[in-house]
Amino acid sequence: MRETSAEEGRTTVADAMxxxxxxxxxxxxxxxxTVADVARAAEVSTASVSRxxxxxxxxxxxxxxxxxxxxxxxGYLPDATARALASDRSRTIGAIVPTLENQSFAICxxxxxxxxEAAGYTLLLANSGYDPDKESRxxxxxxxxxxxxxxxxxxxxDPKVYDLLxxxxxxxxxxxxxxxxxxxxxxxxxxxxxxxxxxxxLLDLGHREFGVIAGVTRDNDRAMARLAxxxxxxxxxxxxxxxxxxxERPYKIGEGQYGLRALLVCQRRPTAVVCGNDVLAFGALxxxxxxxxxVPEQLSITGFDDADFAAHLNPPLTTVxxxxxxxxxxxxxxxxxxxxxxxxxxxxxxxSSLIVRGSTGVPPAP
Amino acid sequence: MRETSAEEGRTTVADAMxxxxxxxxxxxxxxxxTVADVARAAEVSTASVSRxxxxxxxxxxxxxxxxxxxxxxxGYLPDATARALASDRSRTIGAIVPTLENQSFAICxxxxxxxxEAAGYTLLLANSGYDPDKESRxxxxxxxxxxxxxxxxxxxxDPKVYDLLxxxxxxxxxxxxxxxxxxxxxxxxxxxxxxxxxxxxLLDLGHREFGVIAGVTRDNDRAMARLAxxxxxxxxxxxxxxxxxxxERPYKIGEGQYGLRALLVCQRRPTAVVCGNDVLAFGALxxxxxxxxxVPEQLSITGFDDADFAAHLNPPLTTVxxxxxxxxxxxxxxxxxxxxxxxxxxxxxxxSSLIVRGSTGVPPAP
DNA sequence: TTGAAAGCGTTACCAG
DNA sequence: CTGGTAACGCTTTCAA
Numbered sequence: 001m002r003e004t005s006a007e008e009g010r011t012t013v014a015d016a017m018x019x020x021x022x023x024x025x026x027x028x029x030x031x032x033x034t035v036a037d038v039a040r041a042a043e044v045s046t047a048s049v050s051r052x053x054x055x056x057x058x059x060x061x062x063x064x065x066x067x068x069x070x071x072x073x074x075g076y077l078p079d080a081t082a083r084a085l086a087s088d089r090s091r092t093i094g095a096i097v098p099t100l101e102n103q104s105f106a107i108c109x110x111x112x113x114x115x116x117e118a119a120g121y122t123l124l125l126a127n128s129g130y131d132p133d134k135e136s137r138x139x140x141x142x143x144x145x146x147x148x149x150x151x152x153x154x155x156x157x158d159p160k161v162y163d164l165l166x167x168x169x170x171x172x173x174x175x176x177x178x179x180x181x182x183x184x185x186x187x188x189x190x191x192x193x194x195x196x197x198x199x200x201x202l203l204d205l206g207h208r209e210f211g212v213i214a215g216v217t218r219d220n221d222r223a224m225a226r227l228a229x230x231x232x233x234x235x236x237x238x239x240x241x242x243x244x245x246x247x248e249r250p251y252k253i254g255e256g257q258y259g260l261r262a263l264l265v266c267q268r269r270p271t272a273v274v275c276g277n278d279v280l281a282f283g284a285l286x287x288x289x290x291x292x293x294x295v296p297e298q299l300s301i302t303g304f305d306d307a308d309f310a311a312h313l314n315p316p317l318t319t320v321x322x323x324x325x326x327x328x329x330x331x332x333x334x335x336x337x338x339x340x341x342x343x344x345x346x347x348x349x350x351x352s353s354l355i356v357r358g359s360t361g362v363p364p365a366p
Numbered sequence: 367m368r369e370t371s372a373e374e375g376r377t378t379v380a381d382a383m384x385x386x387x388x389x390x391x392x393x394x395x396x397x398x399x400t401v402a403d404v405a406r407a408a409e410v411s412t413a414s415v416s417r418x419x420x421x422x423x424x425x426x427x428x429x430x431x432x433x434x435x436x437x438x439x440x441g442y443l444p445d446a447t448a449r450a451l452a453s454d455r456s457r458t459i460g461a462i463v464p465t466l467e468n469q470s471f472a473i474c475x476x477x478x479x480x481x482x483e484a485a486g487y488t489l490l491l492a493n494s495g496y497d498p499d500k501e502s503r504x505x506x507x508x509x510x511x512x513x514x515x516x517x518x519x520x521x522x523x524d525p526k527v528y529d530l531l532x533x534x535x536x537x538x539x540x541x542x543x544x545x546x547x548x549x550x551x552x553x554x555x556x557x558x559x560x561x562x563x564x565x566x567x568l569l570d571l572g573h574r575e576f577g578v579i580a581g582v583t584r585d586n587d588r589a590m591a592r593l594a595x596x597x598x599x600x601x602x603x604x605x606x607x608x609x610x611x612x613x614e615r616p617y618k619i620g621e622g623q624y625g626l627r628a629l630l631v632c633q634r635r636p637t638a639v640v641c642g643n644d645v646l647a648f649g650a651l652x653x654x655x656x657x658x659x660x661v662p663e664q665l666s667i668t669g670f671d672d673a674d675f676a677a678h679l680n681p682p683l684t685t686v687x688x689x690x691x692x693x694x695x696x697x698x699x700x701x702x703x704x705x706x707x708x709x710x711x712x713x714x715x716x717x718s719s720l721i722v723r724g725s726t727g728v729p730p731a732p
Numbered sequence: 733t734t735g736a737a738a739g740c741g742t743t744a745c746c747a748g
Numbered sequence: 749c750t751g752g753t754a755a756c757g758c759t760t761t762c763a764a
Contacts, residue, residue, distance in 0.1 A: 034741055045751040050743055058749055081456060081512045082741030084447045085756045092490075092511075099476060106472040110465060113493055122511055124458075125491045127479055145458075145488055146447045168398075253678050286678050309675060312619050312652050400757055411735045416759055426733060448757035451740045 033074045042070035053078065080122075084146055093335055094124040094142035095151040096135055102251055104277070104305055104324050105153065108175065111328025112151055119336045121148070128153075132219050136161050143168050149335035151328075155179050155186065156221035171338035173331050176222055176322075178349055185338075187330045187348035191222050194320045194352045195229025195274070198302055201318075201354060202272045203237055207300065207363045210234060211245040211270030213259035213280050223248075223276055226304060230274050245270055249280065256283020257290075264291060271299060271363035278303035278310045281317055285359065296361035306355055315358030322352050399440045408436035419444065446488075450512055459701055460490040460508035461517040462501055468617055470643070470671055470690050471519065474541065477694025478517055485702045487514070494519075498585050502527050509534050515701035517694075521545050521552065522587035537704035539697045542588055542688075544715055551704075553696045553714035557588050560686045560718045561595025561640070564668055567684075567720060568638045569603055573666065573729045576600060577611040577636030579625035579646050589614075589642055592670060596640050611636055615646065622649020623656075630657060637665060637729035644669035644676045647683055651725065662727035672721055681724030688718050 035053075039046045044063055051059050052067040070076075084090040093116055097105040113123045124142055128135035135152075139161050142150060150165070150172040162184065165172050174186040199210070212230055215223035227246075234241055247262050249255035256275060260283070263270055275281035281303030285295060293299050295315055303310055306321035327350055337344035401419075405412040410429055417425050418433040436442075450456040459482055463471040479489045490508055494501035501518075505527050508516060516531070516538040528550065531538050540552040565576070578596055581589035593612075600607055613628050615621035622641060626649070629636055641647035647669030651661060659665050661681055669676055672687035693716055703710035 032741095035743095036741080046742080047744080047751060047753085048749090051750085054743085060749060063750080077506065077510050079451075079512065079741050080510050081447055081450045082756090083743075085445075085451050085758090086741075086743040088743095088756075090447060100466065100472040100479075101469075101476055103467075103469055103472070106466040106469070109491075110467055110493065113466075113491060117492070122507060123491045125475075125479060125489050126483070127476065140443060141488065144443050144446050146445065253674055282675065282678065289680075308619055309648065312648065314655075314680065398757095401759095402757080412758075413735060413737090413760075414733090417734090420759085424733060429734080445757055448740090449759075451742090452757075452759040454740075454759095 033076045034079070035076075037074055038067065038070045038076050041074060042066040089339075090146040090148055091121050092124055092145065092147050093121050093149045093151065093332070093339075094126065094145070094147035096126045096128050096138045096142070097153050098128050098130045100127065102279075103307060104176075104322075107324040108153075108328040108331075111325035112332045113328075115329045115332030116336070119332070121332075121336065130216070130219060132157055139164065143170055148339045149173075151175060151331045151335065153177075154221045155181075155184055156219065156224075171335055173334050175327050175331050177225070178347070180347060182346050185334060185344075185346040185348075187327055187334060187350065189322060189350050189352040191225035192229040192232065194354075195226040195304070196232045197229075197354055198304075198318075198320055199230045199233035199274060201356070202274070202300060202302070202360065203233060203239075205272075205300070205360065205362050207272040208239060209245075209268055209270045209272070209363075210239070210241055211247075211263040211266070211273040212241060213247045213249060213256060213263070213273060213275045213284060215251055215276035215280070216248050226276055242266075242268075249276075251277055251279045253279055253283040253286070256280035256285075257287040258283070260284040260287040260291075264293075272360070273299065273301050275301065275303050278305045278307040278317060278319055281319070281359070282309065282313060285313055285315075285317070295359055298364050300360040300363070302360060310355075311357065313359070318357045318360040319355050320352050321355050323350050326350055399442045400445070401442075403440055404433065404436045404442050407440060408432040455705075456512040456514055457487050458490055458511065458513050459487050459515045459517065459698070459705075460492065460504075460511070460513035462492045462494055462504045462508070463519050464494050464496045466493070468645075469673060470542075470688075473690040474519075474694040474697075477691035478698045479694075481695045481698030482702070485698070487698075487702065496582070496585060498523055505530065509536055514705045515539075517541060517697045517701065519543075520587045521547075521550055522585065537701055539700050541693050541697050543591070544713070546713060548712050551700060551710075551712045551714075553693055553700060553716065555688060555716050555718040557591035558595040558598065560720075561592040561670070562598045563595075563720055564670075564684075564686055565596045565599035565640060567722070568640070568666060568668070568726065569599060569605075571638075571666070571726065571728050573638040574605060575611075575634055575636045575638070575729075576605070576607055577613075577629040577632070577639040578607060579613045579615060579622060579629070579639060579641045579650060581617055581642035581646070582614050592642055608632075608634075615642075617643055617645045619645055619649040619652070622646035622651075623653040624649070626650040626653035626657075630659075638726070639665065639667050641667065641669050644671045644673040644683060644685055647685070647725070648675065648679060651679055651681075651683070661725050664730050666726040666729070668726060676721075677723065679725070684723045684726040685721050686718050687721050689716050692716055 035046045035049045039049045049067050052064050100106045116123055126138035152174050153176055155174045155177045175188050177188045178190045214227045217224045244266050247259040249259050284301050288295050303317045303319035306319045310317040310319050334344050401412045401415045405415045415433050418430050466472045482489055492504035518540050521540045521543045541554050543554045544556045580593045583590045610632050613625040615625050650667050654661050669683045669685035672685045676683040676685050700710050
């Protein structure tokens with residue numbers, strides 16, 4: 001494959017320098033309209049303006065009209081900051097995900113955001129980069145920002161973070177994982193059980209020699225659980241996963257290629273390779289082809305997540321479907337319910353399902 | 367391809383109901399520590415506490431230590447809301463993208479967010495769903511939230527939005543596009559020129575019969591520009607794109623398949639198909655294979671964006687590389703600079719480059 | 733260098 | 749049902 005860089009494009013063109021000094025604090029553009037202005041224009045009190053704007057009951061129809069009129073006329077835009085300070089509710093919800101480059105999280109956040117928008121909340125987003133310390137800092141930061149609720153990924157983190165959350169009384173929800181601790185609400189699925197189901201399927205096909213290209217398990221309970229699930233299945237049949245047939249790699253296509261390459265030089269070659277997610281499986285599939293190994297005839301390969309491309313690979317990928325969009329949406333539902341004082345189920349399991357496609361089959365004859 | 371749903375998973379398990387009423391306004395958990403508390407503990411004024419916490423110069427060393435100590439001891443966490451109200455700066459930046467499901471935007475936002483984090487800003491995220499009205503509403507919403515700056519995608523929108531932005535004095539930047547209007551800062555590349563370059567490359571190979579599977583151009587200046595670029599190249603050589611060989615489709619793999627299917631039944635089959643992005647090209651590639659058409663021998667196919675999978679398709683995809691991560695980061699740089707009153711180039715071009723891989727070649731002999 | 737006090741724009745309590 | 753008026757927690761003049 002040749003990659004010809006045909007043009008590099010000027011790196012930076014300073015066609016013009018924008019040098020306008022920032023609007024100085026305390027001297028805003030004239031545009032700013034406040035409740036006081038509206039109140040004056042409508043000849044009512046600021047209290048009434050506030051009540052009208054927040055759809056309080058017990059407001060006279062005449063007064064309501066006057067306020068609405070004045071508000072429209074002046075082009076009033078409420079100041080969410082002041083509102084938050086006064087009401088101690090920001091109508092803001094935070095989300096911390098490892099990275100948006102992993103499409104799973106992007107889709108999950110998208111689902112969350114859509115639901116929040118519908119409910120009148122705005123999303124504050126932070127990335128942890130799979131680093132617990134960074135996640136802790138992000139939690140503090142977002143709490144400081146006054147978020148009314150917080151969406152997290154996974155359940156594995158410093159207990160101090162949970163303490164902080166409880167101490168500040170900030171509703172939160174763990175996602176993409178399923179635990180039974182009612183003090184840690186979650187919406188997700190059982191990664192371990194799903195992985196076990198997948199491995200059992202392969203075992204039922206007759207596979208005995210397994211290889212695993214897992215995600216990096218350090219600080220990642222989802223990746224750990226998936227690996228544990230595979231081990232569960234093997235152990236139940238008296239099998240084990242040799243150390244040399246377990247590879248841990250970041251979720252990148254190239255890493256999947258690397259992983260399979262490593263597995264192919266093992267003493268005993270696996271007949272089935274379970275990958276931590278579809279991206280790794282994508283890479284493994286590519287490498288198998290490059291090595292002249294036919295899938296699934298000589299080697300079965302599985303993924304996890306059912307990404308958009310999974311069904312379109314060659315051969316199509318056997319994987320586990322996870323309703324990421326729905327997880328985000330339900331996390332939003334949960335948080336909004338809790339924030340608004342409504343009851344909500346604490347442990348929310350979403351369905352995951354084994355999707356059998358062409359990348360898996362019976363093992364080759366010995 | 368068979369897709370066997372092996373297990374559906376219980377849809378909702380209300381293992382426990384969390385019914386704790388929301389912390390009532392005006393009665394927070396005891397945890398809340400304010401500057402006043404710190405001031406009292408350190409036996410100084412709140413003004414001094416504020417100065418220390420904001421690294422003001424002109425603060426005595428002794429006083430600084432006392433404040434820091436007290437602050438640590440009490441576990442003080444600044445209230446960003448109050449801070450924003452008092453200082454008229456929220457240290458918050460908004461971003462509005464069509465959707466995070468499109469990996470391009472996700473990566474761009476990721477790049478932005480990383481840069482913002484480093485600069486001490488937090489990201490407020492909204493989605494427009496490719497709908498200008500929704501985008502306008504999001505702009506208002508985020509301005510109301512007091513964002514110090516705003517990242518937008520593309521440059522095509524109601525002039526009123528620009529007026530609003532100027533009126534409120536909120537710095538903003540358009541991304542993934544390049545214009546020469548110094549009143550509308552941008553960081554991106556020339557989609558039209560890049561697409562033209564791509565089409566020229568195909569023309570140079572000898573192609574004369576083109577097909578295009580564009581993204582939906584309505585309200586999307588990037589998609590429009592890419593299409594225009596292809597037309598530019600054709601026109602320059604006295605060629606035209608017949609209406610029936612132009613398909614517009616959302617950025618989904620399945621839509622790319624649909625697109626190619628439609629092109630294959632044209633009166634004159636194209637020998638080269640230019641796709642609006644890599645996702646559409648992915649689909650086109652799949653469909654070509656399904657139709658028994660070999661790429662690139664019988665048909666050349668190109669993408670746009672150089673997504674992570676592009677180099678790994680079969681054959682690898684000829685496309686245009688765009689530094690999405692960098693665009694996000696530089697958008698962040700620009701906004702932060704403007705917010706902090708520093709000069710910054712208004713028109714920022716990032717390099718895009720033609721990446722020639724195996725999906726393109728000379729047209730088949732007639 | 734430090735302190736006192738006046739806001740920032742909104743909400744919510746308390747009277748009427 | 750409506751109006752006055754304290755907060756909300758912090759920053760930032762203005763004086764000392």
